[in-house]
Amino acid sequence: MIDGDYLVVALKGPAGFAAWVGFSPPTLAPAGISPAHREVRSVMETLTRFGRFDQIVSANELGVTGLLASVADDRLLDFARRHLGPLAEHDRRRSGELVDTLRAYLEEGEQLAAARRLKVHPNTLRYRLDRIGEITGADLTDPETRLNLAVALRVQGLLDL
Numbered sequence: 001m002i003d004g005d006y007l008v009v010a011l012k013g014p015a016g017f018a019a020w021v022g023f024s025p026p027t028l029a030p031a032g033i034s035p036a037h038r039e040v041r042s043v044m045e046t047l048t049r050f051g052r053f054d055q056i057v058s059a060n061e062l063g064v065t066g067l068l069a070s071v072a073d074d075r076l077l078d079f080a081r082r083h084l085g086p087l088a089e090h091d092r093r094r095s096g097e098l099v100d101t102l103r104a105y106l107e108e109g110e111q112l113a114a115a116r117r118l119k120v121h122p123n124t125l126r127y128r129l130d131r132i133g134e135i136t137g138a139d140l141t142d143p144e145t146r147l148n149l150a151v152a153l154r155v156q157g158l159l160d161l
Contacts, residue, residue: 012053020044045069050158064154076155083152086135098135099153101128105140106150 012018022040027033043059046052046069059066068076084099091099097118105114105125115125129140138145 018053020047042066064151065158068155068158073159076159080152080155083148084156087132090135098128098132101125102132102149103153105129106146106153
C-alpha cells in the first residue's frame with residue numbers, strides 16, 4: 001500500500017464468486033474512518049460495475065473511470081454513441097478498422113507511433129484519420145475533441161459496446 005492511498009483487491013472465482021478486499025491509509029482519529037470507508041467502497045462499486053476483477057486497484061489509478069462510475073449507463077451510452085456512432089456504424093458496414101485506428105492514434109499520441117502499433121504505413125494512417133474526420137465531422141487537432149473521443153472510447157470499453 002502506498003501511504004495516503006486507498007487500494008482494493010478484486011478477485012473473481014468459480015461460479016461467479018467475487019471477493020474484494022479494501023485497504024485505506026491509517027487514520028488517527030475516528031473522524032477519518034467514514035471518509036476512508038466511502039473511498040474504498042467507491043472503488044469496489046466501480047470495479048463491480050465495470051466488471052474489473054483479478055487486479056489490485058488504487059483509487060488514484062481509477063482516474064476517469066472512477067468519475068464515469070458516477071454517471072448513469074444511459075448517459076454514458078448516449079455520450080459514446082454521439083461521439084463514435086457514425087464511425088462504429090461505418091466500421092460495421094464495411095468491416096473497417098477506423099475505431100481501432102482512432103484508439104491507437106489517441107492512445108499513442110502521435111501518428112508515427114500509431115502507424116507502428118497498427119503495422120500500417122504512415123500514409124495509410126493519415127488517410128484513415130482523414131476519413132475519421134470526414135465521417136464524424138470531428139477536428140482531430142482540437143484538444144477538446146480528442147478528449148471527448150478518448151472518453152467515448154473508454155466508455156465503449158467499459159460497457160463492452
